[in-house]
Amino acid sequence: MRKYVPVALLVLTAYIVFSGSVSPYDVVLGSLVAAGVSLITSKYVVRDASKAVSLRRFLHLVKYAFYYLTIAEFRAHRMVIGIILSKAMVVNPAIVRVPYRARNEYTIVACANSITNTPGTVVVDIDQEKSQYYVHWIYATGLDRETAYREILEEFEKRLAKVFE
Amino acid sequence: MRKYLVLASIVLTTAVVAYVTTYLGALGPLGLDTRYLAKLFLANTYNPAHRELTAMSPEAVTSIVWDFRGIDTLYETVVFYMAIIAALAIYRGVSYSNVRRGSGLSLIVKVVTKLLIPINIAVAVSIAAHGHLTPGGGFQAGAALAVVSVLLAVVYSAHSFVELGVNLSRAVALRSAGLLAIALVVFTPIVISALTGTQAYLMQNYVKVDSAFSFPAHVQSQLISGTLIWFNLAEFLAVSFGFFIIFMLLSLREEVVREWVGKEDEH
Incomplete structure (x- = not known):
């Protein structure tokens, strides 16, 4: 029921x-x-x-929505607006492998959509066998998997795991 | 420099076209007859004071489509019905048992689609159930629901129809149920007329000068606009599963279809 x-x-x-x-x-x-x-x-x-039907998980979802729509979006927009307004237009685009640890499909998809909806990063593909996203990153600060995970995914995944995992 | 030229030419063209079509009257005089007709429709679409003329619906388009020119819409529905019969005839004998399981699109699209389909159904029913109150109606709602079949075929592969137990026979049965419901509403006044010996007309909605027959315009205090809500709901069923049939057939791979069509040619 x-x-x-x-x-x-x-x-x-x-x-x-x-x-x-x-x-x-x-x-x-x-x-x-x-x-x-x-x-x-x-x-x-x-x-x-x-x-x-878990109220605790629902509250974590509300908390995540608040975090995402305010802090995460603000940070991403600030970075991209900075690039657009800078005279030199300094970008360092790359497609990087971002490993995910989530097992639940809702966590995997919510993380992917969170990455895509923040300016500067877009999930272009997902490899479920290797548990990794391929992310286009407008200003890649590192190409190794750990840097990419830490910079792009960790915060989203940590918070969304409390909702779906 | 070049982009300023492009910008200037766009602004200039827009200004010239706007001036010529308005102040210079390049489109000719507005049709006064049309305006008269529009006024007539607007005056009568919801007018409780003239029950023999009104459709009792604030939605003028639905009033016109299913009441003022209802017979025309009925024939349009028949044309759509015939088109689907033609499609079924071309694809006759084609079976979904030969459809291979495809991998579909990525997990991201699949999960989002899985959540969107229930919402899609809610929106489609709302469009149908409010067709007599707000823009929309049975056809639009049917088209909205038929999106589900496209999503299933594209996102999960045509094999998902087999897995979900959605097959052509069921779709045809549901579409036929919609058409029967339309026929029921169309012929109800005639049946009542025959049973009671009173005057009534095909597709009659409310009382006429020489006929007392009327569908209820309200249930409790809720406006249902007589036949309009029933036509919209029935059309919703007929159109959605009509499109379901078409999209299911179109999602079949060419070699699967050719295999069956070829079989028939051999006889």
């Missing part, structure tokens, strides 16, 4: 936000859609029901 809750909440929220209304018609129809969709799709979306 617990595994249906997160998908149902996701669908109900999407329905209400998209409809822009909390009339009884929308709440009832949205709930019916949420129940139906979660019955069909939960087995593909939720692997571990206890993680999916």
Whole structure:
């Protein structure tokens, strides 16, 4: 039963936000859609029901969202704006291998998207067998895997592990 | 220097085109008849004071599409239905059992898609269920839901249809259910008319000058706009699974299709 809750909440929220209304018609129809969709799709979306309904993990997710949208994005933007505004336009582009330690697919994908959505770094490919991303880095401070991990991924992975691992 | 020339020519062209089409009236006089028609539609699309003329829906496009020119939309639906029958006829006998399991796209795309599909379904239902209130409707909602089939084929490979138990027969059955529901709404006034011996018309929504038949415009206090909500929901089902069929067929590899078409040629 617990595994249906997160998908149902996701669908109900999407329905209400998209409809822009909390009339009884929308709440009832949205709930019916949420129940139906979660019955069909939960087995593909939720692997571990206890993680999916954990309040502690949810709070870590909120904390991560706050960190990401403020601190991480600010740092990345500051760096790229600095490059754009500098007269010399000093860049050191490279595609580097960034090893990841995460095992849960949601952690792996959330880390990849966090890297891509911060300016200056883009995940261009993923090698699941070798557990590494290939990241285009606009100002590579080192080409070795450890430097790349420390500079690009470590902070994201450490925080997201508390949510998904 | 060159970029300033390009910029200046863009600004100049925009200014000339704007001046010629507005102040110089290069497009000719605006069609006054069209304006009259537009006023008529806007005055009657939601007008409880004129129940014999109104569609009781604030959404003018849906009012026109499913009420004021409802028969036209009905025939459009039939054309779409026939097009899908033609596609099924061309691909007749083609089986998904021969489809190889593809590797699909990367884990990143697969996981994001997995989360997007439930949201996609919610959005599609919302577009259909609000078609009589806000822009959208059955066709748009159907197109939105059909995106799921494209996502499955592109992101997970066409073999995912087999794994999920989505097959052509089920899609055809669901699309037919949508079409039957449309037919039910179309013929309900006629059936009631035959049973009660009163006057009613095909696709009639509300009372007419010589007919008392009317679909309910409200349920409790919620506006459902008579036939409009039912047409939108039924069209949603018919269009989404119509597109599902098309995209499922298009996602088959050419050699799989040729194998079956070739078999038929041998006989």
